[in-house]
Amino acid sequence: MVLLVTSDNEQFQTEKDIVERSVLIKNMLEDVGESDQPIPLPNVSSSVLKKVTQPSTGPTEIDVRGRYLSTASTTVESPSRPPILEQSQDETRKRTTDISEWDQKFITVDQEMLFEIILAANYLDIKSLLCRRWLQDGSQHDQGARPPEEIRKLFNIVNDFTPEEEAQIKKENEWAEDR
Amino acid sequence: MPDPSLHFDSAPTGTVTERLPFDILIDIIESLPKKDQFSLCYVSQGWSEVCLFVINRVVLLRSVREAKAFLLGVQTKPGRAVAIRSFAIAEYLYPRIESIKILLEDVIKLMIPHLQHLSVPSDLLGAFTLHHGTFPNLISYNCNPYTYSEPHPDVTFIGFLKRHPDLTNLCVRALGNASTSPTLLRVHLPNLQWFDGDAKFLPALTTQQLREARLTWSWGDDFEQPIVALRSMASPGMPFASINNGINYERERRYLVEALATHLPNLKTLHMRAAINVGWLEEDTLEYFTTQLPRFKRLRYFAIEDMLSYRSAFRSEHQIMHPVVVNWARVCPTLEACCIHQFCFKKNGGEWVFCTRKEFHDLTGGALWNKFK
Numbered sequence: 001m002v003l004l005v006t007s008d009n010e011q012f013q014t015e016k017d018i019v020e021r022s023v024l025i026k027n028m029l030e031d032v033g034e035s036d037q038p039i040p041l042p043n044v045s046s047s048v049l050k051k052v053t054q055p056s057t058g059p060t061e062i063d064v065r066g067r068y069l070s071t072a073s074t075t076v077e078s079p080s081r082p083p084i085l086e087q088s089q090d091e092t093r094k095r096t097t098d099i100s101e102w103d104q105k106f107i108t109v110d111q112e113m114l115f116e117i118i119l120a121a122n123y124l125d126i127k128s129l130l131c132r133r134w135l136q137d138g139s140q141h142d143q144g145a146r147p148p149e150e151i152r153k154l155f156n157i158v159n160d161f162t163p164e165e166e167a168q169i170k171k172e173n174e175w176a177e178d179r
Numbered sequence: 180m181p182d183p184s185l186h187f188d189s190a191p192t193g194t195v196t197e198r199l200p201f202d203i204l205i206d207i208i209e210s211l212p213k214k215d216q217f218s219l220c221y222v223s224q225g226w227s228e229v230c231l232f233v234i235n236r237v238v239l240l241r242s243v244r245e246a247k248a249f250l251l252g253v254q255t256k257p258g259r260a261v262a263i264r265s266f267a268i269a270e271y272l273y274p275r276i277e278s279i280k281i282l283l284e285d286v287i288k289l290m291i292p293h294l295q296h297l298s299v300p301s302d303l304l305g306a307f308t309l310h311h312g313t314f315p316n317l318i319s320y321n322c323n324p325y326t327y328s329e330p331h332p333d334v335t336f337i338g339f340l341k342r343h344p345d346l347t348n349l350c351v352r353a354l355g356n357a358s359t360s361p362t363l364l365r366v367h368l369p370n371l372q373w374f375d376g377d378a379k380f381l382p383a384l385t386t387q388q389l390r391e392a393r394l395t396w397s398w399g400d401d402f403e404q405p406i407v408a409l410r411s412m413a414s415p416g417m418p419f420a421s422i423n424n425g426i427n428y429e430r431e432r433r434y435l436v437e438a439l440a441t442h443l444p445n446l447k448t449l450h451m452r453a454a455i456n457v458g459w460l461e462e463d464t465l466e467y468f469t470t471q472l473p474r475f476k477r478l479r480y481f482a483i484e485d486m487l488s489y490r491s492a493f494r495s496e497h498q499i500m501h502p503v504v505v506n507w508a509r510v511c512p513t514l515e516a517c518c519i520h521q522f523c524f525k526k527n528g529g530e531w532v533f534c535t536r537k538e539f540h541d542l543t544g545g546a547l548w549n550k551f552k
Contacts, residue, residue, distance in 0.1 A: 011284035054348035115198060122203050149223040160224050169220055169227055172252035176234055177217055 002029065003038040010046035011038060023125035042122045048116045052124070186431065201229065208233045232262040241269040247279050251288045260289035267298030270323065276303065284308065292316070300324055301336050309339055321346035323376070333364075337383065340366045349384075351376035371412075378405040389413045391546060393421040396435070406438040413443070414435035419546045433467060440474035448480040448543050460519065465503050472511035480543045481507070482518035494533075497522050497533050503529050516542045 001017050004012040019039075020026040028039050041049065152159055161169075184293070187528065188497045192256055201208075208216055208230055220230040235253075240246035240385065266287070268276065274314065284305030294314050298321035301309055320343065325336070340346070347370050371386040378394040382404050389412040394405065405536055409420070420443065439446065472478065502520040508514045508531060516525040516539050523539040524531050540547045 118199060118203060118207075122206070145212070145218035148218050151219060151222050157223050157226070158224070161221070161227075165224070166221055168252075171248045173217060173220060173231075173234065175238070175240050175242075175249045176213075 003036070005038045005040045006044050006046040006049050006051065007042050010049075012049055013047075021126055025124065041124075043141050044120045045116070048113070048120045050115055051113065052120060052126075182364075187305075204229055205233055228256075231259055235262040237265040238263055239267045239269065239273065243272065243275055243279065246272070246276070247275065250282045250353045250504060253286050253289060254282065257289050260286065261293055263290050263294060265292060265296035265298075266294060267296070267321070268303075270525065273300060273303065273324070288312070290314075295319065297321070301339065304339075309335055312339075313342040316345075317343050318345055318370075320346055321348075321350040323350050323352040325351045325353050325376075325380075337364045337366050340368065344368060345370055346531060347371060349376070351380045353377050353397075356490075378402075381405040382408040384408070384412070386412050392417040392422075393423065395423040396431070402431070402434045406435075406442045410442040411487040418446075419448040419450070419543075420446055421452060422546070423452050429464065436468075436471050440471055444475055445477045447477055448479060448482075448546060449475065450480075450482045450547055451484070452482075453485040462493075469506055469510055472507050472514070475511060475513075477513055478511055479513055480514045480517075480539075480547075481511075481514060482539070482543075482547060484518065484520060491521065500524075501533075518547075528546055 001013045002016050002025070004014055004019065004025075006012070016029070020029065025039060025041075032039075044052070147157075151157065208219065211219070216230050216234055220227045220234070238249070240249060253263075268283075280375075283299075283303060284307070287299065287304055287308055287415065289487040291308070291312055291314050293316060295316050297314065297317060301322050304312070320340075322336075340349075344367070346368050349368065349371060352375070365383045366383060367387055369386060370388070371384065372388060372390045374381065374384070374391070375393040376388060376395060377401055378396050381394065381435075389409070392412075394409075396402070420439065432453075436451075439449065464500055468483075472481070500519050501524065503519065504517045504524045507517060508526065514526070516523070516534070517531075518524075518536065518539045521536065523534045523536050525534040525538065525542060526532075534542075
């Protein structure tokens with residue numbers, strides 16, 4: 001187990017293999033070797049670290065395509081790791097657009113927390129940033145992309161394109177689309 | 180990481196997104212599937228600029244219409260050029276690009292500070308860039324086709340290469356059969372690891388750590404001089420050499436093999452590729468290789484191919500080639516795998532067994548049929 005200390009001085013006992021998904025913490029552990037010394041995380045608050053490291057009532061397994069297989073009911077006996085730590089970058093890329101209940105709650109309920117988590121994940125250097133799934137998850141668009149209007153709604157973004165400007169962007173992107 | 184000087188005309192808006200640093204946003208967008216990246220492009224002006232920063236990192240233009248639209252977009256918003264790390268135009272487009280040549284030259288100028296990989300012939304770079312432009316981050320340049328002038332390689336092109344000593348990969352291939360003539364021009368590219376192109380260009384280069392050479396020969400080429408040049412570039416031994424023989428006269432092929440055996444006896448991989456259909460190898464050709472292979476002291480992978488080597492291989496034919504390979508392995512015990520046209524063999528527990536061309540390619544470390552990087 002590894003002892004982590006957050007910016008608001010809370011302490012967390014966490015499994016080593018979980019926290020080692022963070023490159024920052026992994027490097028710190030390598031530097032200090034076998035030690036009971038707590039690892040300070042001055043840029044991460046306790047509420048955020050809980051989201052990042054604590055077992056959730058979320059899914060437990062990922063199939064070969066990266067989709068979560070189990071439901072919340074199975075996780076009572078076998079608590080899972082939060083998805084932020086669960087997947088490698090490659091796995092994240094391969095993910096389909098399925099969404100777990102846990103994710104949905106996580107993503108849609110608290111945008112402020114989401115912002116904090118992204119910053120924390122960046123600081124901790126966790127490649128499988130949860131934020132990378134914003135657009136894939138929460139969507140039922142199995143094959144295609146999430147439409148721009150949905151993204152606008154999700155993140156409260158105003159469309160400041162004129163139809164002509166939008167057409168222009170399409171034209172300029174033609175070389176790269178459908179490849 | 181984005182360039183610190185990166186400036187977007189408008190920032191992405193949104194409750195969470197507007198507060199995120201650009202480098203994190205770009206990191207996020209990079210990891211999204213392409214379709215989502217494009218979708219984000221149409222969300223708002225700010226998002227469009229950030230997404231284009233990601234999408235435009237590697238640009239390959241394949242039609243004049245697409246090229247024109249893209250280039251005009253960059254010309255209108257020059258900040259977009261900052262994103263482009265790799266820029267290429269499909270080779271088949273070169274003859275049709277005259278109508279947008281000036282536009283292309285202008286946009287290439289905008290890319291100069293950040294470009295790392297460039298695949299545009301020198302005569303399309305524009306006079307200013309060719310004579311004075313220095314791409315400070317350029318590590319890979321594909322000049323195919325290279326238009327030879329006399330004396331060749333010409334002063335301007337060599338001057339361009341001299342301004343880019345960090346190049347690790349270089350492709351210089353002439354249009355058609357340029358005549359050969361000795362050159363006194365030299366350029367030192369200390370980091371060059373990968374050369375693909377005309378053998379006659381090789382004596383113009385000096386370097387010490389070349390790892391792969393893919394040489395194309397034309398009728399009338401001097402065989403000795405490029406191979407001697409190659410010897411001085413690779414130390415202690417050239418790991419890989421691919422010989423594209425555009426002539427395919429048996430006599431020339433033998434000159435090449437002898438020059439290689441004499442000057443590069445430590446080659447690890449030798450790939451002899453004829454640019455025409457050679458057909459079934461004659462008995463005396465096979466015998467010739469049997470006499471030459473022992474001269475290569477560290478040869479592990481040996482391939483002879485012609486332009487139709489992708490033809491189907493029948494097991495019965497495999498069996499005909501098997502004794503040939505076994506014999507080669509006897510005289511050249513370092514051999515681990517061989518490819519004779521479509522027939523591939525590998526050593527497996529002391530026995531020589533059939534393998535696929537893919538397996539053979541993988542055994543060579545994926546070097547055999549790689550395109551320019």
